[in-house]
Amino acid sequence: MSIIVTVCIFGLYVFLSSTQTEIVPHIKGHLCPDWTGRLGNLMFQYASLFGIAKRNDMVLTIHEDDEITSVFDNLFALKLNNNSVCEHAQTWGEMEPCLYDILAATIPSNRNVKQMSLLQSWKYFNHVEQAIKEQFRFNQKIESKCQKMLNDAIIAFTSIHTKIPVEKLQVVGIHIRRGDYLDKDKIAHGYQTADEEHIKKSINYFRSKFNYVLFLAYTSYYWKDLLWREKHLVGSDVVRMRVNSPEVDICVLSKCNHSIITVRSFGWWAACFANGTTIYYKNVAKLTVSIEMILAKT
Ligand SMILES: *[C@@H]1O[C@H](CO)[C@@H](O)[C@H](O)[C@H]1NC(C)=O
Ligand SMILES: *[C@@H]1O[C@H](CO)[C@@H](O)[C@H](O)[C@H]1NC(C)=O
Numbered sequence: 001m002s003i004i005v006t007v008c009i010f011g012l013y014v015f016l017s018s019t020q021t022e023i024v025p026h027i028k029g030h031l032c033p034d035w036t037g038r039l040g041n042l043m044f045q046y047a048s049l050f051g052i053a054k055r056n057d058m059v060l061t062i063h064e065d066d067e068i069t070s071v072f073d074n075l076f077a078l079k080l081n082n083n084s085v086c087e088h089a090q091t092w093g094e095m096e097p098c099l100y101d102i103l104a105a106t107i108p109s110n111r112n113v114k115q116m117s118l119l120q121s122w123k124y125f126n127h128v129e130q131a132i133k134e135q136f137r138f139n140q141k142i143e144s145k146c147q148k149m150l151n152d153a154i155i156a157f158t159s160i161h162t163k164i165p166v167e168k169l170q171v172v173g174i175h176i177r178r179g180d181y182l183d184k185d186k187i188a189h190g191y192q193t194a195d196e197e198h199i200k201k202s203i204n205y206f207r208s209k210f211n212y213v214l215f216l217a218y219t220s221y222y223w224k225d226l227l228w229r230e231k232h233l234v235g236s237d238v239v240r241m242r243v244n245s246p247e248v249d250i251c252v253l254s255k256c257n258h259s260i261i262t263v264r265s266f267g268w269w270a271a272c273f274a275n276g277t278t279i280y281y282k283n284v285a286k287l288t289v290s291i292e293m294i295l296a297k298t
């Protein structure tokens, strides 16, 4: 641990002292993404880059056709219609994925830099949380589809259970991703997956906590998860939601009052927006490399 701390403080010291002594006018560098993965991953990359750009006084720069711009219509990033800035940018990256890496967040800010990492830690954007929530506003088309799905589910439920007062109903969004993490190579890699028992306990927690509760159950789009849902997410208070598109589905989950997630990036964002009580699966990763091995690489 002490090695990491020394490296970080040393890096920071060099960075600070050089910015203090040079009297070069500060030209803001552009910070560019290297989009990797699907919606949940893209959101982490955007949010983290926004946080890193703020911290280093850089201009977050994306392309106007990037997938994320078709989902959210309030992004503050500079949107260009060409790649002239980003294609020549110097590349930069994290040492290890899914850790907060202060060196990845500390960038030579007068150059154009392309961040090549997943940046999957909330610590990269903790200081700009409100700005992130403002920017991740679903566009009108997604928003209206999503509201309709949510309202239809609630109306269908309360028209059967007529004694339930709608205003007291607590809606709990469930997002399960298991199937692809049960592959042999993923298990060998140290991934662990929530089982039926864990999910059942989580559901029962909300059943005992609230008088009126409705569960909206989503899974990943993998057929094994959809089948698993038919078998394990059942009950008169559970609605297995029709699969729409990832952006509509995450929007519905984000409007629920509480969340049950198996902790992958999609569920993480859904629960973050819902901002209620979240039950998540804690043991998603087994430590297969020791801290010493990580340090040896630095
Ligand atoms: C790229 O877009 C920017 C802003 O839209 C523009 O100023 C610049 O001239 C463009 N570059 C090329 C090579 O087209
Ligand atoms: C659940 O959330 C909705 C908004 O998404 C809100 O209108 C409703 O009052 C909440 N329900 C409860 C019981 O807090």
Ligand SMILES: *[C@@H]1O[C@H](CO)[C@@H](O)[C@H](O)[C@H]1NC(C)=O
Residues within 6 Å of the ligand: 133, 275
């Ligand atoms: C989330 O909920 C907490 C209270 O539980 C509240 O203090 C906070 O402002 C909420 N955050 C957002 C972004 O809505």
